[in-house]
Amino acid sequence: MGKPRVIYWFRTDLRLHDSPALKAALDLKPECLYPIWTWDPHYVYRARVGPNRWQFLLDCQNDLSASITKLNKKSKLHVIREAPQTLFPKLWKAWKISHLVFEKDTDSYARSRDEEVIALAKKAGVEVIVKTGRTLFDPDELVKQNRGKPTMSMNQVQHAGETLGEPARPIDAPQSLPDPGDTKLDFDQEQPASDPDVNAVQRDQDEKSYASGLAGPKGDFSVPTLEEIGIKNATSPHRGGETRALKGLDEIIKDEDYTATFAKPNTAPTDFEPQSTTLLSPHLHFGSLSCRLFYWRAQDVISKYGSKATQPPTSLTGQLLFRDMYFGAQAALGHTFAQTVGNPNCRFVPWHLPSRVQDSSDRDSAPVTTTNAASGTQERDYQIDSPEAEEYFRRWKHGITGFPWIDALMRQLRHDGWIHHLGRHAVACFLTRGGCYVSWERGASVFEEWLIDHEVACNIGNWQWLSCTAFYAQFYRCYSPVAFPRKWDKEGRFVRKWVPEMADVPEKYVYEPWKAPIQDLKKAGVMLKKGAELGEEEGGSKVYPKPMFDFNDRRQICIDGLKQAYDVGLYGNDPKVLDGSWRKLFPDDAEGPTKGKKGGIGGMIEDDEEATGEEEFDDVQRKGEGEEGSAKKKSENQGGASPKPGRKRKENHGSMEQFVKRSKK
DNA sequence: CATCACGTTGTCTCA
DNA sequence: TTGAGACAACGTGAT
Structure with a gap:
């Protein structure tokens, strides 16, 4: 038997630091290691992804590819433009692959996809190695320790977690990577069906990431661009990649007081530049930051800090445990969880x-x-059972x-x-x-x-919450769209930034402009109109909608x-x-x-x-x-x-x- | 069986 | 200005 020829399949683990699966691949002492990403039409056409998240993904892939190349000039992230289910059998044969290694996923499509790939590998005689790494604990293990029940409270998570022992300590990033072998692709590309395309609304041009063949327009396995996918320009200032994630984590951890005394309910949802929370969550989603690395770097500060450090569930580590709780609920309930x-x-x-x-x-x-x-x-x-409700939703x-606090959050x-998390609470x-x-x-x-x-698990879980x-x-x-933001931001700085119609409205009325005297509004250059749309103007005045309902009535x-x-x-x-x-x-x-x-x-x-x-x-x-x-x-x-x-x-x-x-x- | 304390993150009034 | 209690009242788990 020759030395292993290994494909490392990157998915939601776009990093080199603390990757148990990557370590398992390297432990095989392979003759060659192919770091690959399968450009899955499922993600391109079937999963709902807006321009900002697309940009974040591409950032992560480009950054990872550069980091791989730094460790081995011959290597990079090889993006191959076909669905894994059809690509792999051809690829394994072409590249004489002996092992496929990847990190375990828990989302419902990912689970069925992986089952299929594992079955194909078995048929092809390729050995598959799967390691857990996306969460602090393996969600299936967590559920098992919770008597097979979905984890529905922090208590349950902590209790089940105790029996599993502490989360694993992070693994260092590799110092070197084996060469990839020959990358010849002597087979045809299967063109994906683009219909239905749930992302049609996100595109301003045709999708053409598959049109240039398996290895992309230059044949070099490049990461596609937003333009190739036909996706509109992203607007977010928040960018992806492991390099940025690690830098962001360093900044947080450097501030020991912030790290050790973090208490989620005390962080202001109205803070911006800088925001009051870490903004590391997108990195957890794409795996450009390991949750265990985050956990242990925070925990080590907390342990040293003394009795004034906060505890789960409100502490920084508590936030990560919540994430595991939702993954546990998802793991137990499968697709009905959503x-x-x-x-x-x-x-x-x-x-x-x-x-x-x-x-x-x-x-x-x-x-x-x-x-x-x-x-x-x-x-x-x-079902649109009520045109009125449909209009509320729109x-x-x-x-x-017409509620500036809600509108500011949704525009942001x-x-x-x-x-911010509490902003999500308010709008939800x-x-x-x-x-x-x-x-x-x-x-x-x-x-x-x-x-x-x-993140499917967290999003669904929080909406149910x-x-x-x-x-x-x-x-x-029940959150009030007036009282709640006022508690955090009396002057309304946040609302003025995102709802420019409110820029000059007096502080007293900034969260409830419908109560403002007409001359105050006039002075602020805004008029209120029932049913106004976004960006309307009239006679040199900005136009802002009157509230779409009486909040107190609706609350009742x-x-x-x-x-x-x-x-x-x-x-x-x-x-x-x-x-x-x-x-x-x-x-x-x-x-x-x-x-x-x-x-x-x-x-x-x-x-x-x-x-x-x-x-x-x-x-x-x-x-x-x-x-x-x-x-x-x-x-x-x-x-x-x-x-x-x-x-x-x-x-x-x-x-x-x-x-x-x-x-x- | 009851009772009670608690649960990451409410609002309003009144002293 | 701040803090306590009323509001009306959920499920869970400990006792």
Whole structure:
């Protein structure tokens, strides 16, 4: 047997420091090591990724490639433009590969992809080595120690963590890397299907990263550019790469007081330049920073600091434990974690704009939706049960609610791809249980698109938390879009930066301009108009919307709604949720799509007649992001009122019963 | 079975 | 100006 010829497959571990999987690859003492990235059409076309996160990814890849080259002039990150499932068997043969090494992933698409690759490797006689490295603890181990249950509280995480021992100490970056072998590609590229393209809205040109062949336009395995992917220009100042991550970590750790006395609830969501938290989360997502390196560098400072150091859950290390909690919940629940329907852990609330789901036989067997289960969250169709709620949602997304605090945060989110954790609380509460009564799945979908640190497990977990559908239940604690920011930023500096309409409004009214005397507004060069859109001007004045509703009224409606839903007490996997009979448990006039006695899964079917249905659904449906952008290369079977032939709801009576039985197990 | 304390991050009024 | 308590009231886990 010859010496190992190894592919190291980079994924969400775009770093050289503290990579257990990379160490395992090097421990093989390989004859050659190919560092590769498979340019997966799933990511290009099916996962919702906005320009800022694309930029961050490319930053990480370029930085990593340069770091690899520094260790070995012959080596680099080899980006190969094809899906791993089809590429690998050809590649293993061409490069005479003996071992494939990668870091374990936990997201639902990644898990099924990896299973497939592992099976292919077995068939090809390639040995696969998988190491955990994305979290402090292996999420599957964490769940096992939690008696197989999803980790739903910090207590559980810490308890389960104790039995697993301390997180591993970080591993040093390698000092050298073996040469890659011959990189000839003597096989054809499989062109991916670009339809449906959920990222069409993110592009201003055609996607052409596959058009130049497996090794890119120069044949040198280059990292694609935003232009090649056809993605619009990024706007975020926050950039990626391990070099930046390590520098950022150094800055944090250097400040021992900050590191040791960090208390999340005391960090101001209104601070900017600099922000009050570390901004290292996107690096954790892409793996350009190891969470264990972060943990131990912080912990070593904390240990030395003495009794004034903060403790989990509010401390810096506590933040990392929260991340593990969400990964544990995801690991235990699988793909249902990312949605309400079918999720035994998520409370059922009759939110407006509920996700459409396929019938139960689809739901239970294959991915929840064919186009997007992959990304782990939803960008699937949703039911517009209320045009008013749809308008609330649109205004929330684009920062034109008329509540300056909410609008500032949403504009910052869109532009920078990052907002402070408590800012996320504010907008999430506002969209769901503290204002709009819109499904948390709509909000999660927007965060998925825009956040540079979007992590499926954390995003979903936090949306469930804030909407009081899991993890948290004190729905009567509700963030006010006026009182909450005022506590942190009385002068309104943050709002003035992001909502220039408020730039000169007196401090007293900066969070509630509708209360300002007309002459004050005039002096501030702004006028309020019902239903104003972004950037409107009139007679030399900036125009800002009047608040889209009375917050106190809406808060009460929401609290009453939540109380009702808690009383009814259904969870996402309840047969009554799936077959629509949940409606019988709510009065017709309760908030949400509660009218009638029957209805489909998660609100899919709107009235009693349709509930028996064998007809196609042709009622209004729309994608979450459909309303914006010039590059609307709308994929046909995603939206619009023109369902493809054959998009019929499957006959569902028998299969429904079947599901109900299964769900009772 | 009850009771109670607690849970990373609420708001409002009143002294 | 700051701090305490009311508000109306969730689930979990310890006792």
